[in-house]
Amino acid sequence: MLQTINANYETFLQQFKDRARLLITCPDQQGIVAKVSKFLYEHGANIVQSDQYSTDPAGGTFFMRVEFDLPDIVMKKEELEKDFHHIANSFQMKWKFSYMSHVKRMAIFVSKQDHCLLDLLWRYQSGDFLCEIPLVISNHPDLQKTVESLGIPYYFIPVNKENKREAEQKQLELLQKYQIDFVVLARYMQILSPEFIRHYQYNIINIHHSFLPAFVGARPYERAYDRGVKIIGATSHYVTENLDEGPIIEQGVKEVNHRYNVEDLKRVGRTIERDVLARAVQLHLEDRVIVYENKTIVF
Numbered sequence: 001m002l003q004t005i006n007a008n009y010e011t012f013l014q015q016f017k018d019r020a021r022l023l024i025t026c027p028d029q030q031g032i033v034a035k036v037s038k039f040l041y042e043h044g045a046n047i048v049q050s051d052q053y054s055t056d057p058a059g060g061t062f063f064m065r066v067e068f069d070l071p072d073i074v075m076k077k078e079e080l081e082k083d084f085h086h087i088a089n090s091f092q093m094k095w096k097f098s099y100m101s102h103v104k105r106m107a108i109f110v111s112k113q114d115h116c117l118l119d120l121l122w123r124y125q126s127g128d129f130l131c132e133i134p135l136v137i138s139n140h141p142d143l144q145k146t147v148e149s150l151g152i153p154y155y156f157i158p159v160n161k162e163n164k165r166e167a168e169q170k171q172l173e174l175l176q177k178y179q180i181d182f183v184v185l186a187r188y189m190q191i192l193s194p195e196f197i198r199h200y201q202y203n204i205i206n207i208h209h210s211f212l213p214a215f216v217g218a219r220p221y222e223r224a225y226d227r228g229v230k231i232i233g234a235t236s237h238y239v240t241e242n243l244d245e246g247p248i249i250e251q252g253v254k255e256v257n258h259r260y261n262v263e264d265l266k267r268v269g270r271t272i273e274r275d276v277l278a279r280a281v282q283l284h285l286e287d288r289v290i291v292y293e294n295k296t297i298v299f
């Protein structure tokens with residue numbers, strides 16, 4: 001059940017019950033914006049935001065995000081999507097409608113570090129994040145009391161090289177049981193299998209604690225210290241089977257110098273990680289990210 005934590009939250013949901021978003025990717029050509037706008041107008045929609053980008057107007061790839069209101073959209077969405085097929089096919093579109101009447105359901109995976117987890121939970125409790133967080137899954141028991149004190153179920157599923165397949169099967173069963181839309185890895189320190197990822201393609205968001213592509217993999221702060229870097233950073237990306245090489249959603253950096261030891265780097269880094277992950281989650285919640293050729297277009 002959606003936690004009614006914040007009165008504004010309820011008002012916001014009531015205000016935007018007829019709001020939807022349409023994301024489009026297709027070969028660039030004349031007339032796309034006109035046809036899409038006319039289609040929405042003819043179906044009784046009012047466009048409140050429209051953004052587009054082309055890699056090359058002379059025949060590149062075109063991307064569009066339209067946000068619109070359509071009264072009683074929940075009753076009309078099947079017809080809307082059926083009618084849109086004609087335009088989509090004529091422009092060879094990849095497309096997706098999403099409806100604000102469906103509050104996205106986010107699962108959080110965590111290991112032992114709590115800073116990103118607590119930041120996400122605070123933003124959820126305060127109503128900043130318009131989502132549900134039905135459960136937290138961890139390969140360690142350390143954070144169980146903290147999470148359950150907020151009324152959120154916590155599932156401790158130990159993971160090691162020998163039991164990874166069975167552990168992931170249990171994780172997937174829970175994600176299905178709770179009807180999860182997307183997963184956030186809040187410093188979850190286990191590599192997900194390709195099989196797991198296939199269930200949530202471009203719906204698993206990770207926070208890597210370095211300014212990628214620098215320091216892929218484990219222990220980036222120690223390696224950054226040994227390298228003598230003058231900035232450190234964090235990167236939020238969609239998870240793919242290529243470790244820390246998925247499409248980047250958000251990044252952040254901060255200056256450091258020779259006086260910082262490894263613990264100092266981690267302390268400064270935690271602030272960057274929290275901010276970058278929160279911005280990435282917000283962009284995903286607002287359907288502002290299109291993935292294309294292992295990169296992102298962020299509207």
Ligand SMILES: Nc1nc2c(c(=O)[nH]1)N[C@@H](CN(C=O)c1ccc(C(=O)N[C@@H](CCC(=O)O)C(=O)O)cc1)CN2
Binds near residue numbers: 190193208217246
């Ligand atoms: N398939 C993917 N899985 C994960 C990704 C990813 O990009 N693709 N990101 C990682 C997060 N991560 C760095 O941000 C990371 C996590 C874990 C490891 C690692 O070497 N883990 C070891 C076990 C470590 C332990 O037991 O504590 C392992 O899984 O063998 C490297 C990088 C999340 N998963």
